[in-house]
Amino acid sequence: MTDEYNALIDNKTWARLVGDGRSQQVGVDCYETFSPVVKPATIRTVLTLVFEVQRFPNRLFLQQSTYAKDIIERAGMSQCNPVRTPVDTNAKLSGSDGPLVYDPTKYRSLSGALQYLTFTHPDISYAVQQVFLDMHDPRALHLHGLYRILRYLQGTLHYGVHLYKSSNTRLVAYTDADWAGCPDTRRSM
Structure with a gap:
């Protein structure tokens, strides 16, 4: 390489x-x-x-537990207690609230690493997207959001994606909007 x-x-x-x-x-x-x-x-x-791939007769199971553990260790959180959700459902992160992050390079590095985990952890996609919104000027609250994702991953290392053989070629998608939920722009998220 x-x-x-x-x-x-x-x-x-x-x-x-x-x-x-x-x-x-x-x-x-x-x-x-x-x-x-x-x-x-x-x-x-x-x-x-x-990716870690497990092959079964009628499906594949993809996971990234080793990669997730590596990210958690890089953050110095290998002994952290897990949480049940990747996002604090009560907090709205503003781009200008709180003090600046001491080491924005580490914040960006960990955030970027989390992006690749969304392949097998689609459950963290929204949380990772929220962390990315203020990557140019990360605040302490954003860092706490990133740490919460890592704590969630600590309890879900065994999660992954099952891929089944199927003749169905339809794509079905679901979405939900947080009407005017951004505290900075009042746009839907």
């Missing part, structure tokens, strides 16, 4: 990812929008390090 990375650097083979050009702010979310273009073989290598 190091050889491939060095080849990308030598060949200046990079791609720019722009999610929403209307709302990006220079210095806030434009510095870290570059991602390397990688070969499928590299992706397979990375996925085998992150």
